[in-house]
Amino acid sequence: MSTVHNPNAVPRVMRDSSEWRPTAYRSHTIGEVVSNGADMVGSEVTVAGYAETVRGRGGVCFLMLRDGTGHIQAFLKRDNMDESLFGSIQSATRESTIQVTGTVAQKRPPKVAEGEPVPPPEYEVNVTTAAVLADAAAPLPVGVTDDVHVGLDVRLDNRHLDLRRAHVNAMFQLRSKVLQYGRDHLISEGFQEINTPKIIAAAAEGGTNLFPMKYFETDAYLSQSPQLYKQLAVLGGLERVFEIGPAFRAEKHDTYRHLNEFISFDIEGAWMDDEDVMGVQERMIHHIWSEVVANDQSLFDIINEYRASQGQESVTIEVPTVPFPRIPYCDAINIVKAGGGEIEWGDDIESHHCDIIAAEHPGFHFIPRWPMSMKPFYIHHKEGEEGSAGGQLSRGFDLNYGRDEMTSGGQREHRVDVLEQNLRNMGLEPTDFTFYTDGFRYGAPPHAGWGLGVARLLMVLTGAGNVREVVLFPRDRSRVTP
RNA sequence: GCCCUGAUGGUGUAGUGGCCUAUCAUGCAGCCCUGUCGAGGCUGCGACCCGGGUUCAAAUCCCGGUCGGGGCGCCA
Numbered sequence: 004m005s006t007v008h009n010p011n012a013v014p015r016v017m018r019d020s021s022e023w024r025p026t027a028y029r030s031h032t033i034g035e036v037v038s039n040g041a042d043m044v045g046s047e048v049t050v051a052g053y054a055e056t057v058r059g060r061g062g063v064c065f066l067m068l069r070d071g072t073g074h075i076q077a078f079l080k081r082d083n084m085d086e087s088l089f090g091s092i093q094s095a096t097r098e099s100t101i102q103v104t105g106t107v108a109q110k111r112p113p114k115v116a117e118g119e120p121v122p123p124p125e126y127e128v129n130v131t132t133a134a135v136l137a138d139a140a141a142p143l144p145v146g147v148t149d150d151v152h153v154g155l156d157v158r159l160d161n162r163h164l165d166l167r168r169a170h171v172n173a174m175f176q177l178r179s180k181v182l183q184y185g186r187d188h189l190i191s192e193g194f195q196e197i198n199t200p201k202i203i204a205a206a207a208e209g210g211t212n213l214f215p216m217k218y219f220e221t222d223a224y225l226s227q228s229p230q231l232y233k234q235l236a237v238l239g240g241l242e243r244v245f246e247i248g249p250a251f252r253a254e255k256h257d258t259y260r261h262l263n264e265f266i267s268f269d270i271e272g273a274w275m276d277d278e279d280v281m282g283v284q285e286r287m288i289h290h291i292w293s294e295v296v297a298n299d300q301s302l303f304d305i306i307n308e309y310r311a312s313q314g315q316e317s318v319t320i321e322v323p324t325v326p327f328p329r330i331p332y333c334d335a336i337n338i339v340k341a342g343g344g345e346i347e348w349g350d351d352i353e354s355h356h357c358d359i360i361a362a363e364h365p366g367f368h369f370i371p372r373w374p375m376s377m378k379p380f381y382i383h384h385k386e387g388e389e390g391s392a393g394g395q396l397s398r399g400f401d402l403n404y405g406r407d408e409m410t411s412g413g414q415r416e417h418r419v420d421v422l423e424q425n426l427r428n429m430g431l432e433p434t435d436f437t438f439y440t441d442g443f444r445y446g447a448p449p450h451a452g453w454g455l456g457v458a459r460l461l462m463v464l465t466g467a468g469n470v471r472e473v474v475l476f477p478r479d480r481s482r483v484t485p
Numbered sequence: 486g487c488c489c490u491g492a493u494g495g496u497g498u499a500g501u502g503g504c505c506u507a508u509c510a511u512g513c514a515g516c517c518c519u520g521u522c523g524a525g526g527c528u529g530c531g532a533c534c535c536g537g538g539u540u541c542a543a544a545u546c547c548c549g550g551u552c553g554g555g556g557c558g559c560c561a
Contacts, residue, residue: 056522056524058519058521058522058524059519059521060515060516060517060518060519061517061518061519063519063520063521064521065520065521065522065524067522076521076522078520078521080520096513097512110520110522111520111521111522113520113521113522113524114521114522125522141495141512141513141514142495142496142512142513143495143496143512144495144496145495145496146495146496146497146511146512148523149496149497149510150497150510150511150523151497151498151510151511151512152496152498153496154496154497154553154554156552156554157496157497212559228561250561252559252560252561254559254560255486255559256557256558256559256560257556257557258555258556258557258558258560259555260560261559261560261561262561266561267561268561351559353557353558353559354556354557354558355557407561408560408561409561410561411560411561454561455561456561457561458561459561470561481552481553
């Protein structure tokens with residue numbers, strides 16, 4: 004039933020490289036030769052890549068070469084080239100880097116069983132000269148083309164090899180695309196990209212633990228959120244800003260969705276409330292999904308081919324409908340209660356509660372209007388907006404996908420006297436926050452924003468079961484290398 | 486931090502006190518064949534996490550250590 008190893012199903016082009024210039028080591032990318040083979044027959048090319056397989060121990064040798072754009076067969080004949088050179092290629096180990104020069108030719112078609120369709124023509128390079136650029140040690144700690152399952156820990160220890168695997172490469176291409184489409188969308192809505200400091204003197208939010216560091220002679224910390232700085236940028240009149248940058252949290256969590264260093268996709272906009280920025284968010288996600296569907300299906304084909312080899316279901320991308328459902332906190336509590344969960348108004352909605360909600364709302368959904376007592380001091384509230392049990396509601400919201408929280412956001416408190424009262428209500432001393440509250444003393448626009456976990460979004464999109472899969476070199480409780 | 490669980494060749498696995506000089510796949514090495522193409526055929530190589538204990542006998546049971554995995558909490 005599996006077509007995993009049907010060579011006709013193997014995508015030969017991994018990304019578009021039609022605009023790439025020649026480099027010192029190649030005249031063409033492999034992807035270009037694969038795509039334009041018919042027009043290139045007879046022309047001389049130099050390509051370079053990793054040796055995926057080296058077949059043939061006699062007078063001919065088949066070298067499957069892969070670069071970042073695709074793979075192609077190089078055909079070597081002992082009679083056609085320097086004999087010792089031929090020998091060095093023929094005995095090369097898998098994943099060695101090899102450069103070949105030769106002419107493009109149509110491949111002889113493979114033998115197919117009676118009645119089987121003849122595959123479309125493919126092209127190869129008939130090699131006249133070649134060079135091993137760097138030998139790969141054998142055996143490989145992680146097989147690049149093997150179907151054997153490899154544990155995540157081993158993969159991350161050998162990420163440089165793991166990344167050579169087609170589906171892993173595809174995931175990181177998708178990651179880049181998602182950020183690109185997200186940026187494009189925000190820019191189209193008038194947001195501008197900023198960068199805020201990651202070395203800070205004090206906590207931007209209470210609750211989370213900071214990594215301490217020495218800043219020359221002074222105690223400092225790694226930033227756990229751009230929150231306060233992006234607000235200051237908006238107060239300063241930048242109006243609509245976004246940042247894609249690292250955040251650091253010294254929390255000893257150990258789950259599939261937490262890292263101690265993660266990339267946060269943050270926006271903040273002036274003259275906006277929580278509903279306004281929820282709109283920005285759902286439009287952005289809708290745009291990302293739409294663009295991915297329109298442009299990047301081939302990356303999913305690669306991922307799904309691998310998933311099939313592992314007995315996993317295919318991932319499919321469905322563009323979510325806008326607007327996303329809104330399930331206000333009070334309603335969410337009722338859903339959990341009705342579903343048999345033990346929860347009271349004022350309790351946090353925990354993962355097992357989210358499972359109950361996700362049963363009704365499996366996709367993206369906002370949970371707005373959390374109790375003010377559960378939100379940080381900078382979250383805005385409207386006097387008189389009270390929950391079903393009478394407590395003050397806030398204009399803070401979460402975005403979940405199924406059981407997983409993607410985003411936390413809200414309208415911010417722009418009234419400095421309320422801000423200071425919020426601090427006191429939470430047992431904090433306003434004078435410790437003057438670096439922040441001073442920004443509000445000279446006229447502050449009402450504003451709102453959110454922070455989105457990029458890896459969590461990618462996890463949803465790619466079907467990865469762990470954020471570590473979509474983070475190049477993840478930093479978790481026990482991993483700081485490589 | 487809490488609960489549960491695991492560690493067997495390079496990788497992934499089988500194994501439940503003696504059938505284990507340990508299974509299978511992949512890999513690696515060599516040979517044969519070959520314009521191959523998931524190449525194929527043959528031969529070989531390579532492992533029970535560390536330390537202690539129980540037992541006639543330990544990959545298997547117990548204790549400690551180390552390192553993983555799952556869940557929870559917290560969060561994005």
